[in-house]
Amino acid sequence: MTHRLSRHALVLGLAAALGLTGCGAGGETSSSPAAGGTGLEKTTIRVGALPVPDPVALYIAQAKGFFEEEGLTVEPVTITGGAAALPQIESGALDVSQTNYVSTFLAVSQGKKIKLVADMYQAAPNAFTIMVPKDSPIKTVADLKGRTILVNNLRNIATLAVTSQLKAVGLTENDVKFAEKPFPEMGNAINSGQADAGWFTEPFITANQKTLGFRTVADTMTGPTAELPIAGWMATQEWAQKHPKTLAAFQRAIARAQQLASADRKEIEAALATYTKIDAGTAAAITLGTYPSTLDAARLQKVADLMLEYQYISAPIDVKSVIASAAG
Amino acid sequence: MAAARLLRGVAGVAGFLVAGELVIRFGLSEDLVFPAPSAVLREAVWLPSDAVFLRGTAATLTNWALGLLIATAVAVPAGVLLGALPPVERAIRPVLEFMRPIPSVAIIPLAILLIPVDELMKVSVIVYASLWPILINTLYGMHDVDPMAKDTLRAFGFGRSAVLARVSLPSAAPFIATGVRIAAGVALVLAVSAELVAGGTAGIGVYVTTAGSGNRTDLMLAATFWAGVLGVAANLALLAGERRLFHWHRVRTGAAG
Incomplete structure (x- = not known):
């Protein structure tokens, strides 16, 4: 999930400006030589994740010692969005990071050399919904015609999911207006008349239901988007090639944690308390997606194909080529 | 009074x-x-008992102090040098005037791209932003030196470096201190902004991001409240230091009270 909270910054191409501080790009490489015993190319890795339920496996694996058993020391780093994490894996500030698949395929279509290394989060019914105030005249998806819908990011997973629901009732994205707003601000923005509806995920679905009495108009993960893969773990192609054993160790630990998360919701709730500010009551109430333990190209292909259908990308992407091969 | x-x-x-x-x-x-102020203040009172928040505050303050220190170490000698060599200053001035108004927050994405070590990236943008107030104030301080005092020392046969050490530097010192105090505020803004944009392992900005993702606006504001408290505390401490060190300056310039 790209979850942009505070991005008030613009890129200004003034490399010279930085150079003057005497703190330009450090030539440091953080790769350590092969560690004895485990044979891992790198034993300490920095992994970027959002403080949301999607990357819970990282924190479960950490708490249960799954990484340690693989000889891996993982340093979780809070990121502010998949799009913001991309330059961080490119610069080497992060080894692996959370990403949402739409962002990944957009980046791949722009020629970025990144690879998906593990699956993370997949949509389940009612985990991503369009919501409106309780007294709104909007009752169905068709009623959204001519309305403004808030999304966390434009031209990303939210707009793709909503557009696919619009198509089912004969509308296109041109029949509505999308506007960007961070999740925590959407409820108030809709109630103050800035928009008519919003695309929400947890814990905001539960929160807006409870505090503002919002009502769900539609689940956006049905029909063509049912069980849509949402988020995964990415690394640069170069990193994946250079660290095949470290990558395999990371993948094994994450897969174990994904299985645990799928088997026992209590594990998820316990972990959420450690890295998010979602309180126990909310954690027990929210609707979660699923946590697949294998990265399946056929499933992911659906995302790339939808993106092509709605012209998020101009040429087809063969998802197999974006997945890091097991051999490195 | x-x-x-x-x-x-x-x-x-x-x-x-x-x-x-x-x-x-x-x-x-x-x-x-x-969230109403009472709710925010209630959360703010409890925040110091949150280990994650404390670690974050320590991380933010470390970056802040390091950035401010490096900026001072770079900008003061640069300002003194430029102030002592007017032709060089005239040559460099246009570049300074161009770079100074660039919003420092705008260089954060560029810094993320260029600097692979997170802490170094954050300290770098803090240094960049804090340089200007210190440099400009040092320059003003150097311009403000009493020419009569300089001439007097020269007349007694003192060399350039002696004039610099005995007249120019002491005379410019209060200006430099003001520059550092202004930079301290700017540095805190950048320390938190860099965390809000880039994330990280710990920091006040990281805490705010996490609170926002959990729909805890009250916690976001409580953490922001502490950032404000730190800014006020730093300003007061530096102001007290200035008053103590440079009371003679206040008398000379006739500043009130």
Whole structure:
């Protein structure tokens, strides 16, 4: 999930400006030589994740010692969005990071050399919904015609999911207006008349239901988007090639944690308390997606194909080529 | 005098908080959810018992102090040098005037791209932003040196470096201190902004991001409140230091009280 909270910054191409501080790009490489015993190319890795339920496996694996058993020391780093994490894996500030698949395929279509290394989060019914105030005249998806819908990011997973629901009732994205707003601000923005509806995920679905009495108009993960893969773990192609054993160790630990998360919701709730500010009551109430333990190209292909259908990308992407091969 | 001023300050803050509380509780429509000052302050009181927040505050303050220190170490000698060599200053001035107004927050994405070590990236943007107020104030300080005093020392046969050490530097010092104090505020803004944009393992900005993702606006504001408290505390500490070190300067320039 790209979850942009505070991005008030613009890129200004003034490399010279930085150079003057005497703190330009450090030539440091953080790769350590092969560690004895485990044979891992790198034993300490920095992994970027959002403080949301999607990357819970990282924190479960950490708490249960799954990484340690693989000889891996993982340093979780809070990121502010998949799009913001991309330059961080490119610069080497992060080894692996959370990403949402739409962002990944957009980046791949722009020629970025990144690879998906593990699956993370997949949509389940009612985990991503369009919501409106309780007294709104909007009752169905068709009623959204001519309305403004808030999304966390434009031209990303939210707009793709909503557009696919619009198509089912004969509308296109041109029949509505999308506007960007961070999740925590959407409820108030809709109630103050800035928009008519919003695309929400947890814990905001539960929160807006409870505090503002919002009502769900539609689940956006049905029909063509049912069980849509949402988020995964990415690394640069170069990193994946250079660290095949470290990558395999990371993948094994994450897969174990994904299985645990799928088997026992209590594990998820316990972990959420450690890295998010979602309180126990909310954690027990929210609707979660699923946590697949294998990265399946056929499933992911659906995302790339939808993106092509709605012209998020101009040429087809063969998802197999974006997945890091097991051999490195 | 001082007591009356303090009282007025306290009354101002209290009035502001009460007004905020009333507007949010009774003025805002029930359809809008916004934490009232009392709720935010309650969370703020508890925040120091949150280990994650404490670690974050320590990380932010470390970056802040390091950035400010490096900026001072670079900008003061540069300012003194430029101030002592007017032709060089005239040559460099246009570049300075061009770079100074660039919003420092805007270089954060560029820094993320260029600097692979997170802490170094954050310290770098803090250094960049803090350089300007210190450099400019040092330059003003150097310009403000009493020419008569310099000439007098020269007349007695003192060399350039002696004039610099005995007249120019002491005379410019209060200006430099003001520059550092202004930079301290700027540095805190950048320390938190860099965390909000880039994330990280710990920091006040990282805590705010995490609170926002969990729909805890009250916690976001409580953490922001502490950032404000730190800024005020740093300013007061530096101001007290200036008063103590440079009381003679205040007398000379006739600054009040």
